[in-house]
Amino acid sequence: xSDLRPQAVVIGASAGALEALTxxxxxxxxxxxxxxxxxxxxxxxxRSVLAxxxxxxxxxxxxxxxxxxxxxxxxxxxxxxxxxLLVEGNRTLSLSSDEPVMFSRPSIDVLxxxxxxxxxxxxVGIVLTGANHDGARGLRAISDAGGHAVVQDPATAFAAAMPxxxxxxxxxxxxxxxxxxxxxxxxxxxx
Amino acid sequence: MSDLSALxxxxxxxxxxxxxxxxxxxxxxxxxYAMASVKRRLRQALEQLHISTISGxxxxxxxxxxxxxxxxxxxxxxxxxxxxxxxxFRAIREQVIPHLRTYPSLKVWVAGCSHGxxxxxxxxxxxxxxxxxxxxxxxxxxxxxxxxxxxxxxxxLDRMQLFTxxxxxxxxxxSLSDYYQAAYGRVSFDRTLRRNVVFxxxxxxxxxVFGEMNLVSCRNVLIYFDRTLQDRALGLFKDSLPxxxxxxLGAKESIRFSDHAGAFRDFVRExxxxxxxxx
Ligand SMILES: C[S@@+](CC[C@H](N)C(=O)[O-])C[C@H]1O[C@@H](n2cnc3c(N)ncnc32)[C@H](O)[C@@H]1O
Numbered sequence: 001x002s003d004l005r006p007q008a009v010v011i012g013a014s015a016g017a018l019e020a021l022t023x024x025x026x027x028x029x030x031x032x033x034x035x036x037x038x039x040x041x042x043x044x045x046x047r048s049v050l051a052x053x054x055x056x057x058x059x060x061x062x063x064x065x066x067x068x069x070x071x072x073x074x075x076x077x078x079x080x081x082x083x084x085l086l087v088e089g090n091r092t093l094s095l096s097s098d099e100p101v102m103f104s105r106p107s108i109d110v111l112x113x114x115x116x117x118x119x120x121x122x123x124v125g126i127v128l129t130g131a132n133h134d135g136a137r138g139l140r141a142i143s144d145a146g147g148h149a150v151v152q153d154p155a156t157a158f159a160a161a162m163p164x165x166x167x168x169x170x171x172x173x174x175x176x177x178x179x180x181x182x183x184x185x186x187x188x189x190x191x
Numbered sequence: 192m193s194d195l196s197a198l199x200x201x202x203x204x205x206x207x208x209x210x211x212x213x214x215x216x217x218x219x220x221x222x223x224y225a226m227a228s229v230k231r232r233l234r235q236a237l238e239q240l241h242i243s244t245i246s247g248x249x250x251x252x253x254x255x256x257x258x259x260x261x262x263x264x265x266x267x268x269x270x271x272x273x274x275x276x277x278x279x280f281r282a283i284r285e286q287v288i289p290h291l292r293t294y295p296s297l298k299v300w301v302a303g304c305s306h307g308x309x310x311x312x313x314x315x316x317x318x319x320x321x322x323x324x325x326x327x328x329x330x331x332x333x334x335x336x337x338x339x340x341x342x343x344x345x346x347x348l349d350r351m352q353l354f355t356x357x358x359x360x361x362x363x364x365x366s367l368s369d370y371y372q373a374a375y376g377r378v379s380f381d382r383t384l385r386r387n388v389v390f391x392x393x394x395x396x397x398x399x400v401f402g403e404m405n406l407v408s409c410r411n412v413l414i415y416f417d418r419t420l421q422d423r424a425l426g427l428f429k430d431s432l433p434x435x436x437x438x439x440l441g442a443k444e445s446i447r448f449s450d451h452a453g454a455f456r457d458f459v460r461e462x463x464x465x466x467x468x469x470x
Contacts, residue, residue: 068421
């Protein structure tokens with residue numbers, strides 16, 4: 001579909017996210033060349049511990065986003081609780097406290113749509129396990145812009161609704177079992 | 192033909208022209224806002240107003256005066272809570288107030304006050320700490336509609352559970368219900384809370400400094416600006432604060448990326464409370 005080498009990766013996950021990301025993120029090599037932005041649904045009142053948790057397990061750098069953070073390769077950026085995460089055209093990150101979208105803030109759709117605007121075809125979007133339908137619309141936007149749309153095989157998901165919803169909205173997405181996603185990423189960004 | 196994909200996208204051109212029109216015609220300047228969320232909200236506006244292109248929206252804006260308040264409603268985000276991030280207010284109470292207590296009179300600026308939630312939180316906190324009587328509060332925003340609601344101090348009753356919980360977590364020394372009366376599904380906050388408050392239309396983008404402050408609280412406004420505009424706003428705060436004055440930002444905002452970072456030191460790092468240092 002896209003023959004441009006991706007310049008960024010966006011990932012959305014909900015119920016079962018921790019287990020799924022634990023299979024993917026620690027497997028990436030320290031010199032992973034592009035930034036990875038993640039929206040994970042977590043209760044808003046919990047101080048986010050995702051970044052610390054994953055930094056301890058990963059070779060890439062892991063951080064929670066502060067507003068206007070510039071994007072750097074080899075880094076995973078988690079959306080903070082209670083804010084939407086968006087990518088600007090100049091490849092910095094913005095936060096917004098707009099209303100939740102489909103009951104979620106951060107929203108996977110909001111991140112994916114802004115990333116599709118900023119990176120066009122040079123983007124990989126991945127929808128992982130989850131019990132709602134966030135991410136489907138955003139994945140569609142990525143695919144429409146010519147980017148790589150990927151969905152975790154619902155059979156390997158803790159909660160199948162979110163990947164199923166994404167496949168329904170984006171039928172030409174590549175469907176991969178959980179344990180094949182890291183290798184796919186490593187390959188597609190270095191191709 | 193040359194490579195069209197290298198050229199500015201049609202939607203981006205339209206947005207740039209719309210914001211230019213909004214500025215030339217009405218003097219509202221959104222040109223330096225963070226574009227990703229402007230774009231998102233304009234797409235929402237098109238969907239809900241049943242207009243098919245941003246150029247169409249621009250035509251309406253220039254020829255139909257009723258369009259202005261509607262568009263401003265989309266471009267500004269009025270989402271707030273009383274005692275939002277209770278730990279911020281706890282830090283103000285426990286760490287900033289002891290310093291403010293040493294001044295005979297005080298000025299506090301709540302910039303981008305939205306519907307007034309942050310303002311009333313601070314007024315109540317100052318009253319609890321016995322400092323309200325010597326304090327003048329300025330509450331400013333660019334949205335007239337928001338300022339009117341802030342001045343009325345009326346909120347939906349169903350928000351009170353969250354506000355009360357936040358107030359308690361912030362170390363509140365009274366009961367929030369002491370400050371409002373409920374009727375018909377709404378609550379109205381006590382008018383005496385507004386005794387020392389000046390509400391005013393003020394833009395961090397186009398207006399100037401208007402006084403010397405002891406505390407500026409500007410939360411979740413700068414995230415909507417690009418870095419150049421953030422610098423302008425932070426410059427206003429810097430010029431409003433004498434040495435040892437305090438600046439509080441939103442939980443995920445930072446002066447790290449600003450030219451003015453050197454004019455402040457971390458005061459309560461985790462809560463984004465800064466203190467002005469000398470030149
Ligand atoms: C998300 S609300 C923040 C409310 C509150 N401070 C809080 O943190 O809960 C953002 C506010 O900034 C205001 N705003 C946007 N642009 C502004 C500008 N140029 N100058 C002043 N206020 C502005 C909006 O009208 C809105 O009321």
